[in-house]
Amino acid sequence: MAFRYGEYHDGPDPLAPPYDVRAALDEMGDAILSGSTPVHALRDLLKRGLPGAQERRGLDDMLREVRRRRRDLRERGRLDGTLERARALLDKAIGQERAELFPDPSDDARLREAGLDALPEDTASAIQELSTYEWRSNAARQTFEELRDLLRREVLDSQFRGLRDALANPDPEAMERVRQMMSDLNDMLDKDSRGEHTQADFDSFMAKYGDLFPEKPRNLDELVDILARRAAATQRMLASMTPRQREELSNLINQTLDQAGLSDQMRRLGEALYARRPDLAWNAPERLTGDEPLGMGDAVTALEELADLTQLETALRQDYPGARLDDIDEAAVRRALGRSAVDDLEALKRIERELEEQGYLLRRRGKLELTPKAVRRLGETALRRVFSSLDAGRRGDHDQHDAGSAGELTGSSRPWRFGDEQPLDVVRTLVNGVRSGGVTLGDRVGVRLSVDDFEVAETERRSAAAVCLLVDLSYSMALRGTWAAAKQTALALQALVASKFPQDAVQIIGFSNYARVLQPDELAGLDWDMVQGTNLHHALLIAGRHLDRHPDFEPVVLVVTDGEPTAHLMRNGRSAFEWPPSHETLELTLAEVDKMTRRRATINVFMLAADDRLKEFVDEVARRNGGRVFSPSAERLGEYVVSDFLRLRRAR
Structure with a gap:
């Protein structure tokens, strides 16, 4: 049989020893012996984590890390970055156009200036009117195109993570590919709703458009989950803005989608995603308190991560009726805390499973109970505690002053005392004689014994x-x-x-x-x-x-x-x-x-x-x-x- 070895990349440590579930039971035993129930003792163990050589983080450690990440995300920036940049580019383009018109004394220049003065305050409406304006200034024209490119990238990135980079240098073919991708995606979702979708359809879709999805979903369900969470985050971003900001950004989004020819496809996709994942918080506002203005795509990403962390925090608390470790989404743990946290979570899940499989815990009518095997183990633990506090006595745990030769050997010996009837321990007696220097040399080697050298085999009278x-x-x-x-x-x-x-x-x-x-x-x-x-x-x-x-x-x-x-x-x-x-x-x-x-x-x-x-x-x-x-x-x-x-x- 041939073996191949390669570099270790991901997953649990393959060289880690298997977890000794008895250590977990002993940890639970501390709580149980203090009056806790098995259910609460197990829950406390999972919150604390696994001690010793196979140390694993507990739910409390993960919960603290999740809360820290939520706090950092909230303080990262504010949501109106795209609006701020759009207004800045719009003002720049108008300023460049005015600079070009000012030296011109013609009526046409004054008429154009009047049109610029009459532009709506709303950024989206102003961009809509300027979309048909014939710019005199080449610099203003380039700035306005930069503005439209920005909006196109940000709007698409808010729906599909990664499209912003793909459209950094947009061309008609790139936009046409995006339109075709959305059309194929909607068709695939329609086909799935009729029960006709196959994995081969998805594989074919990813072969054509896989570079547009950096998350690398393995099937349609994973793709739907990715897109639905991002779409819901976009809606939460709009819900978190002031009414004026919400209206202005919504108009910019709709206008950008119309100009890109994606309005109908995006509407179909949004309806399909909402129908499949209505459980997501689509319109729950979330406040970001930082000073840095975030672009629309970055803001949606931040809100998406915040939603993940909020759900993960609820699951990690395990404080709701019927809470189980299986409720914790491993994918969310991986996204928020990394692969090592997934390994820690799996180790915690394995504890309860192993305690049941190895006969320490029993589920009866939905209640977790200790088996006789577990009770024996806890009794031994309690006994070890007692003996650890007792002063060491004489050798032999059950020395009997009146024990006779008919008693059962305990495996220990002790110095002989007058009146003892226990059998003589010959080996220990001779060793004591040699150690005390009682060796005679001559024609024959011998050992001289004194009374203090004699030891007897300790016996225990088994009276019940x-x-x-x-x-x-x-x-x-x-x-x-x-x-x-x-x-x-x-x-x-x-x-x-x-x-x-x-x-x-x-x-x-x-x-x-x-x-x-x-x-x-x-x-x-x-x-x-x-x-x-x-x-x-x-x-x-x-x-x-x-x-x-x-x-x-x-x-x-x-x-x-x-x-x-x-x-x-x-x-x-x-x-x-x-x-x-x-x-x-x-x-x-x-x-x-x-x-x-x-x-x-x-x-x-x-x-x-x-x-x-x-x-x-x-x-x-x-x-x-x-x-x-x-x-x-x-x-x-x-x-x-x-x-x-x-x-x-x-x-x-």
């Missing part, structure tokens, strides 16, 4: 635990800003148990006015309940059933809350709320605490508020149950819960 994490979902958690920390903690604990203690049975229970078991795949997208009530009584009931289903497991109960119980479950199954807490609520909740104590389940409470009533309640729980009370900040909640869980597991 029934873990219950009770998380407050009440409205106050959101008001105090502690809900995000609680969700991160639940995810971290779920990931820890799944990865390090797969034999454990973990259950996450959320409680507000009622309590419910939270499945692992709904933790990340979980939100607080906008209801009143902290029904710890119901949560302890559910936790007790979980412990009873695993009677041989070691019970572990952890409670995260920011308020004392204010609700309980009545006999009919309904929730009763009262604040301050009723005596019945406290009595029923403490009764469930006593049941947990009889199950040998220690309840450790992590309170996220410093209310006196809450302190009084948790102190009573600790007195009855023997558990511990922690008062961590929201930022350190995960660290406290995970480290306490590990302490309990090691103690067991």
